Amino acid sequence: MKRNWLQAEPEMAAAGDEVLRRLETAGYQAYYVGGCVRDELMGRAVHDMDIATSAQPGQVIDLFERTVPTGLAHGTVTVLLEGFSFEVTTFRRETGYADHRRPSEVEFVEGIGEDLKRRDFTMNAIARNLDGQLFDPYGGSRDIERGWIRCVGKPEERFEEDALRMLRAVRFASVFGFKPLPSLWRGLVQCRDGMSYIAVERIRSELERIVLGPRPLRGLELLRRSGLLERAKAPLPAGAGQDSPAALAALPALAPERPALRWSLLLQALGVSASDAETLLRTWTFPGVLTRQVVSVLQLDEAAARLLEPAQEGAAGASGSFSPSGPSSPSGGMDWRRSWIKLQLVCGREATALWLERETTLKSAGALRNPDRALLVERAQEWHRQVPVHQVSDLAVTAGEVMALSGRRGGPWLGELMKELLEQVASGDLSNEQPALLNAVKERFEHGI
Incomplete structure (x- = not known):
């Protein structure tokens, strides 16, 4: 009995079924593979659908009116149908990963079993046919139920083929909340020096998904324990996930849709100054707009800290509880307000809004331990709204x-x-x-x- 796609947009699923149907009608095998099958089983939204087939690229092109030769050498053709795109790839075997990234030899094969054998993890090595039946030779659906991340075959072989798979394992553990099996972890530690072969932009893409995902602290802790980033071409400073400021615990509360909030907090936890952040982010190939936002938030935070220094010095010299009331504290009236407004004009409206959003979230999460800083955030929200001009x-x-x-x-x-x-x-x-x-x-x- 056919099992309908529950997690995919109905129109996309219908178009995907039509691609499989045409391939099968022409006498070829065809299956959904990879992330779409995994996410459907997990109850996660399916955003794209990849297809594996026994048809070779030229045969796929002949069957469909609109195609893009995405990667003919590796057997991939993108089929455009009903406003959706589907990567259709010929069953293949890969050998000779000389650079720990790309296979030096690709051989087209006849069956789906050989194709699944080359994939990274069991949960990504499941095929689904047009009738909804699963072909799962490595027990990927069972591993999904158990919350396990397990390699197809020997972990050392999979990681030697493509070192980025180690970072993908950490990303899946972080985003899905899954557990890497001990055999996988041992292979990862054994092969982690291979990270030096991976381009910075590929690592950054995985790192973004970890930091902006639902469980960033878990991912950061696994990265710390694994030592993967220390072996990358552009390593991040060590320290995330261990002995980090209490505010870092609020990282998941910051909206992932506004990445500058999470990245600025993480870099601060790693001890990265505003002056060093720009160089670091550009080395990691982050977009210019995001780099500018993160640096500006860090600059404003450092300036705000300098504003608070007199109040903290006063607190250090006082006995008992400290209740600031002078002009160098947030409750110091107009002088403090003027100082903040000057700071806001220097740093800009966008940076101020981002910083206030970040600090307000931290305050709500109970992560602002400094009472002067918490008071500054409260007052600055009002002052920010009152400022009629910014440049x-x-x-x-x-x-x-x-x-x-x-x-x-x-x-x-x-x-x-x-x-x-x-x-x-x-x-x-x-x-x-x-x-x-x-x-x-x-x-x-x-x-x-």
Whole structure:
């Protein structure tokens, strides 16, 4: 009896079934394989569907109107049907992994059994036919039920073929909450030096899935224990998962949809400064936008820490419980507010919003042990909403108008004056209206600028 796909979009599943049906009608074998079968069994959403077949690439191309020759040397053709894409790959055997990544020889074979033999883990070595029947020669469905990660065959052989599989094992353990079997772990430790062969961008892709997944702390602890990243071409600093700041425990509470929040907190836990973070993230081939966001959040956090230093020094010298009330503490009124607003203008609106979102989440999770920092976050949320301008271009007066009023040529004085006007408007000392701003400029000239 046919088992319908429960975790895949119905239209995608129907289009996938049509691909299998055409291949079978033409006399070829065809199966769903890999992640789609695994995720269906696990009750996880299926986002794409890969197909393995006895048809060779040219035969697949002849059967379908729209195809893309994705990787003909490795037997892969992408079939486009009903608005969906399906990677259709010929049954194959792979040998000669000289670079710990790609096979030097690919041989097309007749049966699905030989094809499944080359796959990494048992849960990824399950095939499903058009009628919903499973071909599971390595007990992958049973391992899924038990929450096990087990290699197909000898772990050492699988990891020598492609060293990235070691990091994939950690990723699956982290994301799924599965347990790597002792045999797999022993093979991983034995083969971990092979990580030096893997391109940084491939490692970064796996690392992102771990850090942004549902159980990042588990993944980080497994990475620490395995020593995998220490052997990568661009190793991360050691320390995550062991003796890290208490705030790191709140990492899962930060929204994965906003990766800068998690990455900034993790880098801080690893002792990476804002000045070093940019170089590190670029070495790891992170996108420029994410790199800029993470660095800006770290810069703001370091500046906020400097604002808190006087309050902490006062706390250290006081007896009993400390209740800050001076101008160098969050409860110090306008002076503290002005200091924060100046900091916000320097670091930018985006960085401030990200930092406040991160710190608010940490505060809600009980991860902010410093009472001054918790109070700063509370006050800064309100101050952030109150700031009417964030950059000079937001002012109701332009640098050209200021020069025209002064009758002077531009120079450093102009930038300083525009910055001063910005701070006064942001703090609420001046309204952002052209007459008020020009009057303020006139007063500055009258008193000598």
